[in-house]
Amino acid sequence: MYKILQKRELAPNIWMMEIEAPRVARSARPGQFVIVRASENGERIPLTISDYDAERGTVSIVIQTIGVSTRKLCTLNEGELLPDFVGPLGRPSEFIHDDPATLCSRKILFVAGGVGTAPVYPQVKWLHEHGVQADVIVGAKNKEMLIMQEQMKAVAGNLYVATDDGSAGFKGMVPDLIKELIDHQGKQYDLVVAIGPMIMMKFVAATTKAYGIRTIVSLNTLMVDGTGMCGACRVTVGGKTVFTCVDGPEFDGHQVDFDEAMRRQGMYRTLEQRAIKIAEERAAGHVCKIGLDK
Amino acid sequence: MANKIGRVPVREQDPKVRATNFEEVCYGYNEQEARLEASRCLHCRKPRCVEQCPVSVKIPLFIAEVAEGDFARAAAIIAEDSSLPSICGRVCPQENQCEGACILGIKGEPVAIGKLERFVGDWSIRNGNQSVEKAPSNGHKVAIIGSGPSGLACASDLAKMGYQVKIFEALHKAGGVLEYGIPEFRLPKAAIVAKEVENVRRLGVEIETDTVVGRTVTIDSLMDDEGYEAVFVGSGAGLPRFMGIPGENLNGVVSANEFLTRANLMKAYDDEYDTPIYVGSKVVVVGGGNVAMDAVRTAKRLGAEAVIVYRRSETELPARAEEGHHAKEEGIEFRMLTNPVEVLGDEKGWVRGIRCIKMELGEPDESGRRSPVEVKGSEFDMECDVVIMALGTSPNPLIATTTPGLETTRRGCIVANDEGQTTREGVFAGGDAVTGAATVILAMGAGRKAAQAIDEYIKSKQA
Structure with missing residues (x-):
């Protein structure tokens, strides 16, 4: 069992939880993720790691409540226990294997979309600790949905914000801000790391391709076990089928078949929406008499 | 003479009824039936x-005790060689092992060794397990990776010898x-698996879940x-194989591993559990092994029309005879000598059918089985909305890639000799991680040898 040490709402429907998980904390590296179960009957939910502290033995996760399982997870409070917390899963970001000299000369831009800000943070923090000041773009729907700004500011080189409605920072989508930085502000990058909704990563990859900048994306596919056993997470990268959980989650964004990945992400959507409806109806005290909840 | 009587039939759930539920298919023998069968x-x-039993259970000895009605004694005899009799009695391919070698089988039907083993295992679960002799602690620590059949077998033997054993x-x-793999209707989880795992724990073996070795x-x-x-690697089969045909990443194509994990481990068939499972109305399962049978029968129970597509003929089906037989009784359609060439999708990227080609049997291949050859121009389409690939697995790279000095074969299996010794000192391996997908009992046998x-090894280090 894994204790919830801290729980905070970062933005509407976005929560941060700090979990006591010493083994995971000791082994976690930037780019990796965990799988969590909120209850004995619960799903295995893949979630990104937003921070970790080997000494304290803690790992932080950020959860957006979108389905029945993430909602259940977020009903748990500080001091309560998670039955399962497995990780770190996936391969760490490739830059952690760079030799220090190469690493220091790198010009890296991170592009975080929405809750994707969470997994970007440990990467930027790691680089900061290794003497690299990476630039970061954080995109969100509006000012209210921006998360982890203070933490990010402390470790990033330049922090840029883009919101769809212009309520904070640049008004527009993140690919437009990338263009703005490169075309008009004289910025140069040799690596872009984009993490956020699939559709955002697709457009970022398309943008950077035009500039010829190597681009890494982190895929949030469906998953069951997260150790290579089920193949639910398979994606096509460079024409080859690979497993996100053991071969990823980070891949060359210019090689990923995003359209297929997005379609596959929706495989259980109808079933999930049904489950949400049933849960809402039950919560409202409605008892189905014709068996639709079966 | 006792052998004048025929093999005592075992009671089973009616096929029509059981095809709609997840209760166990076979009821097993009662005491009377078991004693009668044992008398054969x-x-x-x-x-x-x-000789044919991979873990060398002293079969005639335990059967003699069953015939006498001393079930506790029978259980103790089995426990010397196997910690999982209720499981093996249910899932071993007895027809190729113990029962296949039974002298009674030459002219008639072999003794139902599997059903008797199961009876004894279940009896001891019901009646409180007997304590097994265990050597005093020797203070040496051994880690076991994986709590499947090979890991459990290795762990129990080591624990009995006095080692301090932890399974990750x-x-x-x-x-x-x-x-995660074998369905409830063939191997009940709470009633059997959990109990036999508990027996291993009772020997003093610790099990730490949620720990991925290599991560x-x-x-x-x-x-x-x-x-x-020392470490024993019993990490199991690993990554599901796909065919490499067009359309395999369409929505609705899943591996048998995924389908069965959702159903078995995550209990997706039960409304009280949150994990979804997509069944559709017609399911095609590609493959002919036990896993294919498990997947197709699970799909049937979840309400779909379910079909097996297999590229060889029925005689080559690698599944246990009983599984094929049960599947047919339950109304599963078998399309033999048929091989998929493409999964067909609709405009939204969901499966709408599968294109297959007819096969015929040619010359025997290295496995000794006649290899299937395509019949030119015989392609045809079958409608379906789910395709389940049950084509076996390839080894999981997590351990091999994170353990310096641990060699693997070209196919990615861990290299180990007959005793389980790998290329890395102190590291042993067995089961599917070494052999590729095989059976529960072979994995147990490998686990015992490695123990x-x-x-x-540990004794030689002290000397």
């Missing part, structure tokens, strides 16, 4: 059944393939930082 054993002086399991539940910890960290003197080798 001829007690050969050189028991061929024992990646999933949230112990049991490996017994939990959460490594073999090096277990040996260097946590003081384990012996680990004992010798």
Whole structure:
């Protein structure tokens, strides 16, 4: 069992939880993720790691409540226990294997979309600790949905914000801000790391391709076990089928078949929406008499 | 003479009824039936059944006790060689092992050794397990990776010898393939698997779930930082294979591993559990092994029309005879000598059918089975909305890639000799991680052999 040490709402429907998980904390590296179960009957939910502290033995996760399982997870409070917390899963970001000299000369831009800000943070923090000041773009729907700004500011080189409605920072989508930085502000990058909704990563990859900048994306596919056993997470990268959980989650964004990945992400959507409806109806005290909840 | 009577039939759930539920298919023998069946054993002086058992259960001895009605004694005899009789009695391919060698089988039907083993296992679960003899603690620590059949077998033998044993399991539940792979209707989880795992725990074996070796910890960290003197890798089969045909990434194509894990481990068929499972209305399962049978029968129970597509003929089906037989009784359609060439999708990217080609049997291949050859121009389409690929697995790279000095074969299987010794000192391996997908009992056999080798290794280090 894994204790919830801290729980905070970062933005509407976005929560941060700090979990006591010493083994995971000791082994976690930037780019990796965990799988969590909120209850004995619960799903295995893949979630990104937003921070970790080997000494304290803690790992932080950020959860957006979108389905029945993430909602259940977020009903748990500080001091309560998670039955399962497995990780770190996936391969760490490739830059952690760079030799220090190469690493220091790198010009890296991170592009975080929405809750994707969470997994970007440990990467930027790691680089900061290794003497690299990476630039970061954080995109969100509006000012209210921006998360982890203070933490990010402390470790990033330049922090840029883009919101769809212009309520904070640049008004527009993140690919437009990338263009703005490169075309008009004289910025140069040799690596872009984009993490956020699939559709955002697709457009970022398309943008950077035009500039010829190597681009890494982190895929949030469906998953069951997260150790290579089920193949639910398979994606096509460079024409080859690979497993996100053991071969990823980070891949060359210019090689990923995003359209297929997005379609596959929706495989259980109808079933999930049904489950949400049933849960809402039950919560409202409605008892189905014709068996639709079966 | 006792052998004048025929094999005592075993009671089973009616096929029509059981095709709609997840209750166990076979009810097993009651005491009377078991004693009668046990009385058929001829007690050969050189028991061929024992030779054919990968863990060498003293079959005639335990059967004699069953015939006498001393079930506790029978259980104790089995426990000397196997910790999982209720499981093996249910899932071993007895027809190729003990029962296949039974002398009674030459002219008639062999003794129902599997059903008797199951009876004894279940009897001891119901009546409180007998304590097994265990050597005093010797203070040496051994780590086991994976709580499937090989890991459990290795762990129990080592624990009996006095070792301090800890199993590291990646999933949230112990049991490996017994939990995620084999369905409830063939191997009940709470009533059987959990109980037999509990027996292993009772020997003093600790099981740490949620620990992925190669990620959460490594073999090096277990040996260097946590003081384990030897490690047994029983990490199982690994990554599901796909065919490499067009359309395999369409929505609705899943591996048997995924489909069965959702159903078995995550209990997606039960409304009280949150994990979804997509069944559709017509399911095509590609493959002919036990896993294919498990997947197709699970799909049927979830309400779909379910079909097996297999490229060889029925005689080559690698599944246990009983599984094929049960599947047919339950109304599963078998399309033999048929091989998929493409999965067909609709405009939204969901499966709408599968294109297959007819096959015929050619010359025998290296496995001795006649290899299937395509019949030119015989392609045809079948409608379906789910395709389940049950084509076997390839080894999981997590451990091999994070353990320096641990060699793998070209196919990615861990290299180990007959005793389980790998290319890395102190590291042993067995089961599917070494052989590729095989059976529960072969994995158990490998686990037992490795336990012996680990004992010798640790003793030799002290000398």
